[in-house]
Amino acid sequence: MIDEYAEAAVQRLLTEHAGLAEQGITVILRERTMVLYGEVESTARRDEIVRLVEENFPDIPLHVDIGITRATPPSEAEDLL
Amino acid sequence: MNDPHDPLDPPIRIAAVGDVHMDQDVLGRFRPALAQLPEQADVLLLAGDLTRHGTEAEARCVAEEFGDVGVPVVAVLGNHDYQCDQVDKVVDVLANEGGITVLEGDSTVVDTPACRLGIAGAKGFGGGFAGRCASEFGEPEMKAFIRTTSTVADRLGVALRDLDCDVRIALTHYAPVADTLAGEPLEIYPFLGSYLLGQAIDSAPTALAVHGHAHRGTERGATPGGVRVRNVAHPVIRQAYSVYRLG
Numbered sequence: 248m249i250d251e252y253a254e255a256a257v258q259r260l261l262t263e264h265a266g267l268a269e270q271g272i273t274v275i276l277r278e279r280t281m282v283l284y285g286e287v288e289s290t291a292r293r294d295e296i297v298r299l300v301e302e303n304f305p306d307i308p309l310h311v312d313i314g315i316t317r318a319t320p321p322s323e324a325e326d327l328l
Numbered sequence: 329m330n331d332p333h334d335p336l337d338p339p340i341r342i343a344a345v346g347d348v349h350m351d352q353d354v355l356g357r358f359r360p361a362l363a364q365l366p367e368q369a370d371v372l373l374l375a376g377d378l379t380r381h382g383t384e385a386e387a388r389c390v391a392e393e394f395g396d397v398g399v400p401v402v403a404v405l406g407n408h409d410y411q412c413d414q415v416d417k418v419v420d421v422l423a424n425e426g427g428i429t430v431l432e433g434d435s436t437v438v439d440t441p442a443c444r445l446g447i448a449g450a451k452g453f454g455g456g457f458a459g460r461c462a463s464e465f466g467e468p469e470m471k472a473f474i475r476t477t478s479t480v481a482d483r484l485g486v487a488l489r490d491l492d493c494d495v496r497i498a499l500t501h502y503a504p505v506a507d508t509l510a511g512e513p514l515e516i517y518p519f520l521g522s523y524l525l526g527q528a529i530d531s532a533p534t535a536l537a538v539h540g541h542a543h544r545g546t547e548r549g550a551t552p553g554g555v556r557v558r559n560v561a562h563p564v565i566r567q568a569y570s571v572y573r574l575g
Binding site: 265268270271273285286288289291292316317318319320321322323324325326327328 | 339341347348349353354357358360361364368380381408411535536543544556562563566567568569570571572573574575
């Protein structure tokens, strides 16, 4: 069943599971789907989020929109004059 | 009020990033960008959450990734770095294997071409912001929560005021103002920072305050005293590091 308790349980899984430790993912309920969005540092971490949420909450339809944070050098500096 | 800095001097160039959450799976991601760092900045600040769980092995990844980058590296730890109760080992690895200066309620001075740059740092803690903050009242757990923040903020303020340098910077993991939390759910602001940190920063002529922790926040803000605040959490700046020029 998808409700606020499931939403809270997924949020805690993302943070407290030793294989995840992700606090920056937003969990929202949209119609009958749970949406996860935010950014992580690698595709492996995104894949593990999906795997563990699907494994622990197999009855919840999931939509994942998690990106990988870019690590390119800055194109310009900010002048604080 | 900022410290005086002669406008004829070259600008002070500060690179900063937080919340890099290093582990084996991301080792090497930052190195291509960091190769350009000495051309862009005089110092690199790491604003906490350097690791995922605060293990010695993850700290070794931080040391490998952010050590030997051609400029001094100064860091504070974040809440993730405390998860496995190995803080002493983490600090030891960062310092001895990465050459990274780790601050917690103390300070360091870096000689740059422009001036003597003082950096005071502390992880900080939560509690919320003026008018919507927790108080040291009631249950022992509640008192301990706010007492922790208050103690850390006091130490940060003393470290800033005692610095013997030309320009001061404050480095924390938790946010000193609510401005840079815009985008985060209002309900979790008390877990993201405290006005007590901002008050400590305003107690000295600080030129810039840098923090992380709020992944969904906003880069730019200011303290009530007018000190510019930058949230450099990696998901906020969306690049390997940001560079700020003072002067």
